[in-house]
Amino acid sequence: MFDKKKICEYKDYLKKNLSKKRYTHSLNVAESALALAERYKADKDKAYVAGLIHDVAKELPTEKQRKLVVNSKLNVSDIETKATPLYHAIAGAELIQTEFGIDDEEIIDAVRYHTVACKDMSKLSQIVYLADLISEDRDYKDVKKMRKYCEQSLEKGMLEALKFSISDSVRKGNSIPCSTLEAYNDFTLLYNKK
Ligand SMILES: [Fe+2]
Ligand SMILES: [Fe+2]
DSSP: OOOHHHHHHHHHHHHHHSOHHHHHHHHHHHHHHHHHHHHTTOOHHHHHHHHHHTTTTTTSOHHHHHHHHHTOOSOOOHHHHHOHHHHHHHHHHHHHHHTTOOOOHHHHHHHHTTTTOOTTOOHHHHHHHHHHHHSTTOOOTTHHHHHHHHHHOHHHHHHHHHHHHHHHHHHHTOOOOHHHHHHHHHHHHHHHHO
């Protein structure tokens, strides 16, 4: 589905539109997503590409991101239209369609939900969400723990990641998108069933 030429085209675009640090992060997330896809038997091609392009819109001027968000036909919550750090996921899901001609719903969703997660997340979306948190360049306090959770299962990884994200938002007094809470409820049920 994605030949070498396409991947090179995406990398060239990212190199031109992202800082060196963000470009390296993108390559690392692609590698982590590929490793998770191998481990959990998901589509490796799609995982690599979705990981590679997940932050494609991250360094666009905020106003450009905002325009992409408000004009998006994707499902966008009120909270997301007010939180600038969340714009780039929706803007990115729009850009990969217009810039790269990607029409694969799973890849579009994986990019769209890599910040906030959602109900009934596909395996690919879980992989990209987690790959973003455990990529080689990540060095936050509990990253080693997070990598271990991701080795246990995708569900455990997602559950712990969402616990962290939600408690962090509560601590900072930030709003929590409904889709994040829905994802959390999904994974508590799934994980506790095991
Ligand atoms: Fe991101
Ligand atoms: Fe990222």
